[in-house]
Amino acid sequence: MRQGAVGQVRSVVRDGRRLVEKRLSDPARHDNEVRALQALVGSGLPVPELVEEHPGTILMTELPGARLDDQDPVARREALRASAQLLRGLHEAEPPSGLLPPPDDAAIIRRYRAADAPPLPLVIPSASGLAFCHGDWTDGNLLSVKGRITGVVDWEAAHVGDPLRELSRAAWGAGRKDPLSADALIDAYGADPVRVRAWYPIHAAELWLWFAEAGPPAYLAELTADLRAGRI
Structure with a gap:
C-alpha cells in the first residue's frame, strides 16, 4: 500500500506489526511532520501514530484503506464529501x-508573472482567518474504506494558514x-462556492510553477x- 507521495515511503514489519517508514531529505519538513503528528494525538482525526523518529526517518503506523485517487469517481466523490468534516475539524484544532x-x-504571483506562462487573473482573495492546515489535502493523501475516511497522511507541509485557501486547493485539485x-x-464543508473559487487562479499558478x-x-x-x- 502506498501512503504519501513525498520522500521515500515503504511498508515495513516490526515485531509482527505493519508500519510505514518515511524518509525525508529536508530536515525542516521532517520536523514539521513530526510536530503535526504529535499535535494530532487524541484529536479524533485518522492520522498515523508516530512510533519512532530519527533524523531523516519517521516510523509510523500503517493505516487501512485505499487512496482516493485509486478509486472510481462515485466512491471518490463520496469519500471526498466525508473528508470535508475532517478538514473542518482540523481547521478548528x-x-x-x-x-x-x-x-x-505574493511570491507565487511574482514568479508566475515573470515566467513564460499563460495569463491568469491573479489576485489574492481576502483572508478568511488562520487555522491549522494540512498543506496538501488531496485525494492522494486521503485513505478510505466504503466511503469512510480511514487515514490522512503526509503532514510535512502542515502550517497555520487560511482555511478557505486550503479547502479551495483541495476542491480545485x-x-x-x-x-x-x-x-x-465545498458543499459538505459548508463554504461559499464563490469565495472558494476565487482562489483557483492562485492554485493554477502554483501547480504550473511546480510542473x-x-x-x-x-x-x-x-x-x-x-x-x-480558459479552463482554470
Missing part, C-alpha cells in the same frame, strides 16, 4: 508552535479530475493547454 510558514501567494467532486467537497520546475513535461503541457483555453 489548536495548531502546534513551530510549523513551517504558509504558502507565499479534485475538480480537475471530476467537477462534481469539487462541488461535493515547470519539477516536471513531468507532459503534465506541464496539459496544464498549459487548459489554462490557455
